[in-house]
Amino acid sequence: MSQSIHFTKGHGTGNDFVLFADPDGTVELTPSQIAAIADRHFGVGGDGVIRAVRSRHLPEGAAALAEDESAEWFMDYHNADGSPAEMCGNGIRVFARFLIDNGLVELADGDTLSVGTRSGVRDLQRNLSGFQVDLGRWSLDGGEPLVRARNLPVARPGLGINVGNPHVVVALASEEELASADLSYIPHLDPEPTDGANVEFVVPLEPLVKDGVGRIRMRVHERGSGETLSCGTGAVAAALATRHWAGRGAPNQWIVHVPGGTVGVRMFLTEDGEHVSLSGPAELVFEGELAV
Numbered sequence: 001m002s003q004s005i006h007f008t009k010g011h012g013t014g015n016d017f018v019l020f021a022d023p024d025g026t027v028e029l030t031p032s033q034i035a036a037i038a039d040r041h042f043g044v045g046g047d048g049v050i051r052a053v054r055s056r057h058l059p060e061g062a063a064a065l066a067e068d069e070s071a072e073w074f075m076d077y078h079n080a081d082g083s084p085a086e087m088c089g090n091g092i093r094v095f096a097r098f099l100i101d102n103g104l105v106e107l108a109d110g111d112t113l114s115v116g117t118r119s120g121v122r123d124l125q126r127n128l129s130g131f132q133v134d135l136g137r138w139s140l141d142g143g144e145p146l147v148r149a150r151n152l153p154v155a156r157p158g159l160g161i162n163v164g165n166p167h168v169v170v171a172l173a174s175e176e177e178l179a180s181a182d183l184s185y186i187p188h189l190d191p192e193p194t195d196g197a198n199v200e201f202v203v204p205l206e207p208l209v210k211d212g213v214g215r216i217r218m219r220v221h222e223r224g225s226g227e228t229l230s231c232g233t234g235a236v237a238a239a240l241a242t243r244h245w246a247g248r249g250a251p252n253q254w255i256v257h258v259p260g261g262t263v264g265v266r267m268f269l270t271e272d273g274e275h276v277s278l279s280g281p282a283e284l285v286f287e288g289e290l291a292v
């Protein structure tokens with residue numbers, strides 16, 4: 001029997017999502033239903049589909065509540081092809097905006113919103129650009145696979161970085177090379193990571209560091225969604241990789257230019273090691289009804 005879903009379309013720097021509230025966890029969509037919603041020709045269209053569900057109604061949500069009992073809401077994130085992902089850096093800011101604008105949470109300036117995700121509980125605050133999210137610990141993970149992309153003259157070694165989800169970051173020689181890459185095809189990784197990876201292509205701006213802030217430009221091919229206008233976790237991975245390559249003295253604050261806008265990345269020390277945060281806008285664009 002078909003059911004009706006009230007959805008909201010939102011985006012963070014052009015990385016766009018279909019969001020809906022399912023507070024009691026009664027709407028279980030199949031991967032093909034999710035892919036149909038995300039389809040840009042036959043559905044609403046989006047890089048991902050996000051269900052807002054109370055953590056206590058999901059097994060992964062129970063793990064989130066065990067980590068932090070204030071994580072009332074769980075971001076149930078799926079890519080455009082219907083596959084689940086652990087984390088989405090743009091999506092979680094848009095998720096916060098969605099919860100607030102729908103009266104599901106209140107968040108005063110300076111307050112923290114804790115959200116359950118498949119990669120653990122993540123904390124957000126409002127800031128001047130929209131929201132800032134602490135993505136927690138990161139790790140060099142995934143080795144240095146050789147990356148080949150359509151239209152790029154040579155294969156280059158990438159750097160595997162995990163920020164809750166897997167990324168491989170590749171440095172290119174110039175802005176021209178970055179613009180010429182054809183990311184409508186999945187980049188070929190050798191060896192192929194077991195769970196796949198999001199692949200970011202980066203170039204430094206000139207100068208790389210201005211007023212103590214690192215500056216890069218990036219394009220991305222997202223696992224499960226294809227080329228997108230922005231990827232928040234990808235921007236974080238790209239800044240971490242560039243800092244790693246730049247070596248001693250490289251800054252802990254970065255601006256990442258993506259085709260859909262600009263996001264900020266900051267690395268900072270905490271009691272449990274270095275964390276990395278992402279800042280950027282979160283917009284809700286329109287609402288509608290959808291039969292699934």
Ligand SMILES: N[C@@H](CCC[C@H](N)C(=O)O)C(=O)O
Binds near residue numbers: 225233
């Ligand atoms: N666009 C997201 C990342 C979404 C998940 C990714 N495609 C994956 O499969 O890991 C972001 O803004 O971080």
